[in-house]
Amino acid sequence: MIDEALFGQANALIHTANKILVTTHVKPDGDAIGSLVGICNVLTQLGKQVVPLLLSPVPQWYQFLLDDAVPVLKHDLECSDLRQGAYADVDLIILVDVNSLPQLSHFGELLVKHEMPVLVIDHHATADHLGTVELVDPDAAATGLLVAEYIRYNRWPLSAKTAEALFVAAATDTGWFQFSSANSRVYRDCADLIDAGANPNEIYEKLFQDFSFAKFKLTLAMLDTLELFYHDQFAIQHLSHQDFERTGAAYEETENLINECHRIGSVKASALLVELPDGRIRGSLRSKSDLDVSLIARKFGGGGHKKAAGTFLDGPMEKARKTMIEEFKAFLA
Ligand SMILES: [Mn+2]
Structure with a gap:
């Protein structure tokens, strides 16, 4: 569990930010994409300007989570583009499902060069401590569940789209609830996500019965x-x-x-x-x-x-x- 004082510190970072860049690790998996979509949706609802960025392309079977295409670094734009256009005037960076420089590839090089507040939401044990504030819990089965916990703490509204993204995060990082990480906390959190509109049957078909x-x-x-x-x-x-x-x-x-x-x-x-x-x-x-x-x-x-x-x-x-x-x-x- 994450100390509530840390949620307060994360809120302070978000409240003072106008434009937030959200990214995740290279080769994004279901937890990475689900967490990214979840936090972006919620921040947009709060009235923040949110600019998501991916460091590798999204696998085709996770595309359904994205309403709009998310730019991919080194594919759709170069590192130098991150200071201009849509990415100009970013004043907060949020990293989800990652806290390690090698997992950020070229973006990691930029991150260490610039002085900008960074909020990390992650569950990996390996950490380079990249965050000004870090919501990190290695006992959490998925980063998506930490995002869900943060939303619950703030009583922010949870849309069906957000619930679906966070359910995908939890379901994929637990191997559709097969791994030992799938404990009662996972099932309880996922029950809440289902109540908020996530449809497990539909998600299962999209993820596991749609192979090429x-x-x-x-x-x-x-x-x-x-x-x-x-x-x-x-x-x-x-x-x-x-x-x-x-x-x-x-x-x-x-x-x-x-x-x-x-x-x-x-x-x-x-x-x-x-x-x-x-x-x-x-x-x-x-x-x-x-x-x-x-x-x-x-x-x-x-x-x-x-x-x-x-x-x-x-x-x-x-x-x-x-x-x-x-x-x-x-x-x-
Ligand atoms: Mn993960």
């Missing part, structure tokens, strides 16, 4: 590489650049694919290695045991949570694969 055929073919390619180690407790799989070209799937379409192998009873932890167009390897790590995969991610400059973490590794694929198999040995062999 290309994504399905990509899943097959990934499963074809699946290998188990250490008495079948560690699962590793990979996707090459060619797999994306051949199937026509987009890079964003790997989200949640790693979880498939956790349906195997013996599997306690897993890695999915994805070869990027520039030759780097993106490693996603998952655990469904006490094994803390963020420890492994951090060794390579990455980060995340105990049960879900990520990092970049040097290529080629075979080298990255051997490195990961070796890293998990200490935990599972």
